[in-house]
Amino acid sequence: MSAIIRCRGVEMTYRQGINLVRAVRGVDLDIESGDFATLSGPSGSGKTTLLSLIGGLDRPTAGEIQVDGEDITGLSADALADLRRSKIGFVFQTYSLAPVLSAEENVEFTLRLLGRPRAERRERAREVLAEVGLAGLEDRRPGQLSGGQQQRVAVARALAPRPAIVLADEPTANLDSTNAEELIALMARLNQTSGATFLIATHDARVIAHARRRIEMTDGRISADVRVEGPGAT
C-alpha cells in the first residue's frame, strides 16, 4: 500500500516559559492508506504534537511532512485550512461540538465549508449520524446529548466529507468504559467500511488493542512500531 502520510526528520521545538521544549525529535514515519494505527506513549511523549503537525494545525521546526503526496510544511495558514477541510477529519479529546448547532448541523459544518448543496448535506449528515447510531437525535443540541453521543457526533462530523485521513486525539479519554468500547468498535468498523486512514493518539489499551499498527512514542521519538495481523488482534 502507498503511504498517505509521510514524515521525514520531523522536529518540533517550542518555548514554554524560559525553557525550550523538544516535543518531537527527528520522527520518520509512513502511514499507509486505509490503515488503523495508534500513537501511544506516556503524557509528554509528543503524540498529540505529532498529530497536530500531521494535521497541519502546527508547523514543524524542521523536517518534511507529506499528506496524500503533498508537502504541507510550506503551505500558508489558509492553504492548510483548505487541506484540513478537504482531506482530514478530526476527533478531539473533548466533544468539541459547536454548542449552538444541532447534531445534524454540526455534522453538516464541514460539508457547508466544502460548499455541498443543501439536499446532499442533509442526506449525508443523516446517513452518517445513522451510521454512528444516532438516528432520531439529529435535532438535539450538544447539551442535550450524553458524552458518548457527543463523541459519536464528532466522529460523524469527521467522516461526513469522506476524508482520506481521520486524526483522533485521545477520543475515549472522557468516556466511561461502555461508551469507550462502543466508540472504538465504531471507529474500527468505519475504518473498514469507509476506507479512511485512522491515526489515533491514545494511551487507552482498549483502543490500542483494536489497532492493526501500534506506534509508541517516548520523549518525542518513535520507540516502537509494531504491525499486528488482522483487525482487533486481541
Next chain:
Amino acid sequence: MIETLPLLWTLAWRNLWRNPRRTGITLAVVATGIWSILIFNVMIQAVADSGKEESLRLLTGEVQIHAPGFLDDPNIDHRFTAPDRSLLAALNGPGVAAWAPRVRTPAVIESEYRTRAITLLGVSPGPERGVSDLPGQILRGRYLGGPGDPAIVIGADLARRLETRVGKRVIIMAQGADGRMAEAGFKVVGLFGNTRPAQDAFVFTGLAPARTMLGMGASLSEISLDVAHGADPARVAGALRAAAPGLDIQPWMTLSPLAFELESVSKTYVGVWLAIMFVLMAIGIVNTQLMAVFERTREFGLSRALGLRSGMIVLQVSLESAMLVGLGVVAGLVLALAVLGFVGPDVDLGAFAGGAAMAGIGEVLHPRLDAALTVACCLIVWVLGILAALWPAAAAARASPAAAMRAA
C-alpha cells in the same frame, strides 16, 4: 465563501443569545446611546429653529435690501429709490417666496404722558404678512388696513409705558428727508404682542403716510424677503446683487448672526454628543465582544482546525457585532420615535416663557426627526460599531487550532 455565509449567519445569531444578559446590557447601551443622540439632536434643532424663526419672522426675513450704509447707520439719509425693472424681475422670480417694501427710521413717539424712542416702520400690510408674523399678533384692536392706512399699531408693552391705548392719538417725530424734523399725529388702532423688546421697539403705520411724513417720495429704506422653499438665502442674495449692484443686499446669516451662530453651534453640539455617546457605546461593544471572543477561543481554534479560514472567523464575529449594534440602533430609534410621539409635534414652553424670550426662542418648540440625519446617525453608529468590533474579531481569528487541540 458565499456558501459559508448562511452558516456564519446562523452561528453569529445563535452565539449572540448564548449570554442573554450580556447581550441585553450591550443592546441597552447602544439603544440608549442612539436614543439620546436622536432626542438631543431633535431638541437642539428645535431650539435653533425656534430661535431662527423668532429672529427672522419678527422683521428680518431671510434676505434684506438696503441702501449702502443703512446697516451701519439706519436713518433716513440711507434710502433708495423703488426697485427698477431688473430688481423687480429678480424679486418676482422663482427664488423669492415673498417680499415686502418698508420705510424704516429712528423716531420718537409721544403720548399725553410719556415719550419713548422707537423705530418707525411704514409697511404694506399685504406683503408684510408674507415675511413677518407681527401682523398676526394683534392683541387688541386691528392691524393696518392697507399701505395708505394713516393709523398706527404699537406694542402692548409700549402702550403701557406710554399710558395710551387703542383709540388714543400719539405724535411721531423723526428726521425728514430734507434734514428737518418731521412730525405727524396718528391714531392708535391696534396693539401687538410679541417679545418685550419687539413690543418696545417697533411702531407700524402705512407705507404711504410714512413716506408723506418723512418727505421720501417713492423711496424705500428696506425690502425684506423670504426665499422659496429649499432655496439658499446666500445664493438668492447673490442673484439679487447681480440685479441691483448698487444696493446692499445681505442674507439672514449676516443680518442675524446670533441666530446663525445658534444654528451652527447646535450642529457642533450634536457632533460632540454623537462622539461622546459613540465612545461610550464602543467601550461597551468592544468589551462585550472581547469577553465573548475570549470565552470561545477554543471554539474558534476548533473551527479553524475543521477548515474555517481566519477571514471567515473575522466575518463571523463581525456579523455578531453587526447584529448586536443593528438591533441596538433599531431599539434606540423605536424608543426615540415613541418619545417624540408621546411629546407630540409641539412642546409648550409657556411655563418658561420669560426664559425662552431671553434665550431668543419661541414659547412653542416643534421637535421633528430629520429623516436624512436620523439615517446618517444610525448608519454612522452601526458602521463604527462594526469597525470597533474588528479588534475582538481579529483576536478571534488568531485563535490557534493547535492550542485548541492541546486544550481539548
